[in-house]
Amino acid sequence: MWELHTLLADAPYEVDRLVRENSDSALINQLFATACYPEHGLPLLLYFAKAHNMDVESALLANANAGCDNVHRGMVLGILVGAANKGLPEHLKRGLIAFNELQTEIEAFSDIALSGNAI
Missing domain, CATH: 1.20.5 (Single alpha-helices involved in coiled-coils or other helix-helix interfaces)
Structure with missing residues (x-):
């Protein structure tokens, strides 16, 4: 089970801190979910966007390499990082x-x- 969804902590979700203090493998495999449910995928795709400085290609590649239900996350991630740049x-x-x-x-x-x- 993924910690982010089972701990029910009151602490705010601080993407900047997570990027600074953790490795990809620790976050992807322990803290975040790779399932298709939007509420589970959103924290991970926000992490990818921030960790890759909103770079379209590297963020989408990291998402694909995380596996599982990456298509749903990739759709939202692509919209987000595409809008932050001049397109794909x-x-x-x-x-x-x-x-x-x-x-x-x-x-x-x-x-x-x-x-x-x-x-």
Whole structure:
């Protein structure tokens, strides 16, 4: 069981302190959960964002390497670190198998959203 969710401590969640005072393995394997539940994954993804200085690629790679239900965490983490930067690195997007299809869908969605005729 993961300590963060079983101790029910009243102490505030201080990401800066956790990054300074702990190793990745101690936090990932003992304190945080790697499960898909949002309330369990959020502390870990905030840790990855802070520990990797909001760097998109290294934060997402750390999340993937943590394993378990990393897709759900990665989605939220990608939104967070992507918003903190000027988007995602181009090679990460172009490396997707369905890049062209996804790009077409994104552009079509943007056109509809910006036209004001979405509904």
